[in-house]
Amino acid sequence: MSHPLPSPLSLFDRTLLRFVQNLVPASERAEWLRAWQAELWHMHHCGRTRRAGIFRLSIDLSIGLVLDALWLRTDRWRLRFSGTPILCIASLLGLCLFSTLFALVLYAGGHVLGLHLGKQAEHCLFAAPLIIFVSVARASSNHVEPISTGKRIHWLNRQFFFALKTLLVLLLTFLLSVDVSRPGYTLMPNFADLFQILFFVIFTLLGLRWSFHDQQQRCKHCLRSLATPARVGPPSYNLLEWNGTEQICKEGHGLLSVPEMETSWRQSSQWIDHIPGWDRALHPAH
Amino acid sequence: MSTPRLSHSAALILKALSLGYCFGFDVMEVTGLPSGTVYPALRRLERDALVESKWESEQDAADGQRPARRYYQVTRAGKAAALAVTERYPLLARLLPEKHS
Numbered sequence: 001m002s003h004p005l006p007s008p009l010s011l012f013d014r015t016l017l018r019f020v021q022n023l024v025p026a027s028e029r030a031e032w033l034r035a036w037q038a039e040l041w042h043m044h045h046c047g048r049t050r051r052a053g054i055f056r057l058s059i060d061l062s063i064g065l066v067l068d069a070l071w072l073r074t075d076r077w078r079l080r081f082s083g084t085p086i087l088c089i090a091s092l093l094g095l096c097l098f099s100t101l102f103a104l105v106l107y108a109g110g111h112v113l114g115l116h117l118g119k120q121a122e123h124c125l126f127a128a129p130l131i132i133f134v135s136v137a138r139a140s141s142n143h144v145e146p147i148s149t150g151k152r153i154h155w156l157n158r159q160f161f162f163a164l165k166t167l168l169v170l171l172l173t174f175l176l177s178v179d180v181s182r183p184g185y186t187l188m189p190n191f192a193d194l195f196q197i198l199f200f201v202i203f204t205l206l207g208l209r210w211s212f213h214d215q216q217q218r219c220k221h222c223l224r225s226l227a228t229p230a231r232v233g234p235p236s237y238n239l240l241e242w243n244g245t246e247q248i249c250k251e252g253h254g255l256l257s258v259p260e261m262e263t264s265w266r267q268s269s270q271w272i273d274h275i276p277g278w279d280r281a282l283h284p285a286h
Numbered sequence: 287m288s289t290p291r292l293s294h295s296a297a298l299i300l301k302a303l304s305l306g307y308c309f310g311f312d313v314m315e316v317t318g319l320p321s322g323t324v325y326p327a328l329r330r331l332e333r334d335a336l337v338e339s340k341w342e343s344e345q346d347a348a349d350g351q352r353p354a355r356r357y358y359q360v361t362r363a364g365k366a367a368a369l370a371v372t373e374r375y376p377l378l379a380r381l382l383p384e385k386h387s
Contacts (some may be wrong), residue, residue, distance in 0.1 A: 035310075039354040042311050045352070064314075064321025071326040075333070 007056060013040045016105065018063055023069040025076045036065050064149050083225030083250070085161050088214070092168040099175035106182045117178065123193065124174055124200050132166075135208035154221050161223055162215050173203035217256070219249035220271050226256055235260060296327050297317055297371035300360065301378045303337055304368040306385035308357045316382060328358060336364035 006256035008014070017036060024032045043061055044054070081087045107113040184192035217226050226247035233243025244259040258269045292300065295317075314324045331337045332382050337358045347354035356365045360368060 034354075035356045038355050039309075039311050041353050042309075042355070060314075061311075061321045062311075064325045067322040068329065071329050077330070269307040 009037065009040055012058075016065070020066055020069050023066075023073050025072060025266055030161050034068065036068075038063075057138070083227070085218070085223040089161075089164060089168065092165065092172060096168060096172050096175060099172060099179055101180050103175060103182075106179060120178055120193075120196055121174070123197050124177075127197055127201055128170060128204065131204045132208065135205065135212065138209075139212035157223065158215070160222065162211070165214070166208065169207040172202060173207045174200060178205050215270065216246065219251065219253050220273075221253040222249065222251050224249060224251060232257075233260075292367065292371055294375065295323050295332055296331065297375055297378060298381070299324060300331060300336060300364060300368050300371060302382055303331075304356055304360045304365065305382055307382075308359060310357045313358075316385075324362075331364070332358070336367050337361060353380050 009017075017040075021029055021033055040061060043057055050052065054157055084111060103113055103117075106111060107116060154264075177196050180199050181192055181196035184195045188195075214225075219226060227250050229245050229247045232246050233241055237243060242259060244257060246255055246257050248255045252274070255272045256269060256273055257272065263266075295362065298317050299313055307313050307316050310325055313328070314320075314321055317324070323343060328337065328339075332339055338361050338381070339356050339358050341356055342354040344354055347376050
């Protein structure tokens with residue numbers, strides 16, 4: 001819908017609006033444009049604004065409209081990517097890149113770092129299988145009951161995502177251990193290698209623990225992080241009835257029920273697929 | 287429901303809206319904040335349901351020979367939040383004058 005202005009905006013304002021509107025998500029573009037046309041019009045025609053201040057104000061409003069458009073764009077991305085596996089993998093990749101750049105600075109160049117990484121990688125490759133074994137053994141005690149886990153493609157997606165995430169966690173913990181142990185090579189050169197392996201073991205144990213926990217807290221279909229945790233049952237009735245936490249998938253694919261403590265009637269978490277009627281509740285337009 | 291914790295600038299903007307300054311340019315003028323702070327803050331306040339916006343009617347705008355403005359008004363939750371921030375930052379009440387339309 002077009003809204004003709006009583007008098008046209010300046011060429012600068014019109015050009016700026018034309019360029020910046022591309023940053024705004026398409027569904028909000030018309031309203032954004034209308035709001036900013038009105039704001040800019042009022043700035044130029046407001047009697048309270050002195051002529052001397054018009055230029056400064058014009059620049060200020062130009063910055064404001066760009067930041068407003070950027071806010072709408074980033075907010076849309078936040079809603080779209082929040083909790084998604086893509087964001088998880090991208091964040092881990094970003095952290096790996098950051099650690100590598102930091103290591104490049106610490107070791108003053110790629111050649112020295114390359115030689116050092118090659119040597120340390122050999123040590124860590126021996127330690128990694130043992131840590132993975134311990135983490136897997138620890139994680140298997142709080143698994144999700146494999147009932148109604150859906151299609152095979154979902155299972156493959158979950159395994160692929162978990163493998164990729166774990167691989168990136170291992171890479172990140174290795175790079176972090178190299179970064180953190182760097183000062184040791186000048187302070188205690190004889191023990192620096194040992195420190196690096198120790199850091200690697202600690203970081204990897206923590207990282208893998210997070211990786212398993214994160215996997216459990218994701219939807220078994222779309223792999224988005226589960227949301228809105230709700231307490232169920234009074235904890236004081238621990239031995240009389242079930243109590244724990246329930247989390248749902250924002251897309252309505254299902255619900256994860258996590259018991260507060262293991263009991264004979266509920267030893268592990270339970271994934272409940274797609275409750276009938278959720279589609280209507282979560283996507284009323286469909 | 288607990289009131290959300292607001293930054294100084296968001297509190298100032300909310301206070302200005304609760305005093306009757308109801309569109310972006312007006313808020314900018316009275317608070318002295320740059321537009322790069324005011325407009326994104328208004329979006330955040332609207333997302334958090336502390337303020338709501340509506341368009342001025344085309345008829346009113348045409349009568350005034352100007353384009354319709356987007357007006358913001360404080361919701362019930364926003365009023366509670368404005369009250370809470372005034373208690374938290376007492377200086378806010380003295381910084382902003384009440385609007386006389």
